[in-house]
Amino acid sequence: MLIGIVGAPNSGKSTFFRAVTLTEAEIANYPFTTIKPNQGVGYATSECPCRKLGVSCSPQNSRCLNGTRMIPVKLLDVAGLVPGAHEGKGMGNQFLNDLSRASGLIHVLDASGRTDSEGKPSEGWDPAKTVKFLEYEIDEWISGIVSRALSKVKKASETQKIPLERLLSQQLSGLSVKEEHIKEALSRSGPEEHGFASEIRRLSKPMLVAANKIDMPSAKENLPKLGDAIPCSAEAELALRNAERQGLINYIPGSPGFEVRGDLTPEQSRALEFIHERVLKPYGSTGVQKAINTLVFGKLNMITVYPVSDIGKLSDSSGNVLPDAYLVPKGTTLREFAYMIHTDIGDSFIGGLDIEKRRIGADYLLRDGDVVEILARR
Numbered sequence: 001m002l003i004g005i006v007g008a009p010n011s012g013k014s015t016f017f018r019a020v021t022l023t024e025a026e027i028a029n030y031p032f033t034t035i036k037p038n039q040g041v042g043y044a045t046s047e048c049p050c051r052k053l054g055v056s057c058s059p060q061n062s063r064c065l066n067g068t069r070m071i072p073v074k075l076l077d078v079a080g081l082v083p084g085a086h087e088g089k090g091m092g093n094q095f096l097n098d099l100s101r102a103s104g105l106i107h108v109l110d111a112s113g114r115t116d117s118e119g120k121p122s123e124g125w126d127p128a129k130t131v132k133f134l135e136y137e138i139d140e141w142i143s144g145i146v147s148r149a150l151s152k153v154k155k156a157s158e159t160q161k162i163p164l165e166r167l168l169s170q171q172l173s174g175l176s177v178k179e180e181h182i183k184e185a186l187s188r189s190g191p192e193e194h195g196f197a198s199e200i201r202r203l204s205k206p207m208l209v210a211a212n213k214i215d216m217p218s219a220k221e222n223l224p225k226l227g228d229a230i231p232c233s234a235e236a237e238l239a240l241r242n243a244e245r246q247g248l249i250n251y252i253p254g255s256p257g258f259e260v261r262g263d264l265t266p267e268q269s270r271a272l273e274f275i276h277e278r279v280l281k282p283y284g285s286t287g288v289q290k291a292i293n294t295l296v297f298g299k300l301n302m303i304t305v306y307p308v309s310d311i312g313k314l315s316d317s318s319g320n321v322l323p324d325a326y327l328v329p330k331g332t333t334l335r336e337f338a339y340m341i342h343t344d345i346g347d348s349f350i351g352g353l354d355i356e357k358r359r360i361g362a363d364y365l366l367r368d369g370d371v372v373e374i375l376a377r378r
């Protein structure tokens with residue numbers, strides 16, 4: 001899964017990106033660490049079953065911090081959103097290329113009204129306009145792709161009686177748009193209508209607005225205008241993670257507070273006090289981890305599943321307890337899950353065992369937090 005961080009210049013995208021990828025950058029043993037500079041690894045977090053099951057886990061593909069399972073997700077700092085980006089203006093082409101690979105987007109928005117939608121300094125700018133502008137740019141881009149695709153496939157669909165959504169989804173596969181998204185969009189709007197591209201965007205690129213710079217009073221004032229945006233301070237999160245790394249505080253990303261450990265200079269003390277008063281106390285967290293989790297679990301509808309090779313020991317074949325956490329879409333069946341782990345496991349799949357060691361079948365619908373053993377033909 002790839003999350004795109006988008007937004008106007010100066011909204012705080014790079015700060016957000018640096019904060020969430022900071023810890024991970026130093027840990028080299030994940031499969032996807034050698035990547036481009038604007039690509040990094042952050043975490044989605046959910047409750048690890050280790051506590052409830054009364055075991056101590058030994059995570060392999062993820063981490064567990066005080067009962068919170070941290071599951072790596074890839075992030076992309078997508079630069080280059082300027083008016084006309086959909087026509088390739090500015091860094092538009094890079095922007096669109098990055099965008100097409102993302103399964104979901106976090107719009108880092110300067111909620112303070114001090115940056116307009118072009119990233120220029122402003123005063124009293126309505127950040128809701130920037131949200132509209134971003135949606136417009138993406139809609140125009142998708143709309144262009146849809147109309148080019150339509151002119152290619154419309155005739156074939158009519159003469160060869162192939163469903164339009166199938167042909168369209170082949171044409172739009174580079175955008176990570178699924179056939180079911182196209183079908184659903186077609187049920188609401190004709191493919192030539194203006195609303196079709198917006199439907200495709202809403203379905204295939206779920207977007208969450210992170211109302212950033214919430215530490216500033218003007219951002220707080222603008223928040224009610226921003227619907228279900230998540231209040232956020234990327235700068236506060238970066239400062240907390242840096243302080244944690246220097247051993248000054250204990251801080252778990254997403255938590256409502258921190259614990260002072262080291263000797264602080266008066267300046268450090270003041271900075272932490274500011275974060276506490278302006279961000280953590282009024283909002284319950286910096287909002288950064290919440291933004292990622294809300295996108296992954298709320299908007300992209302993912303659940304966490306723990307495959308093991310021995311359900312009795314809750315372990316893999318080397319004895320690691322609850323080794324791997326997988327993010328899979330809600331509605332995934334056990335057989336589909338077997339294929340997600342490995343094609344060979346999918347091909348030799350014969351069923352599974354749930355946590356109570358009961359048999360479960362191919363069509364078993366996985367639930368959030370499930371621990372399952374997959375049975376395969378030898």
Ligand SMILES: Nc1nc2c(ncn2[C@@H]2O[C@H](COP(=O)(O)OP(=O)(O)O)[C@@H](O)[C@H]2O)c(=O)[nH]1
Nearest residue numbers: 008009010011012013014015213233234235236
């Ligand atoms: N007050 C405040 N400033 C922030 C916050 N996040 C970022 N900034 C500042 O906004 C400016 C632009 O940030 P940057 O991450 O480079 O934005 P980008 O152009 O979107 O990548 C920098 O001066 C940051 O320090 C925040 O949460 N609060």
Ligand SMILES: [Mg+2]
Nearest residue numbers: 013014015079
């Ligand atoms: Mg930047």
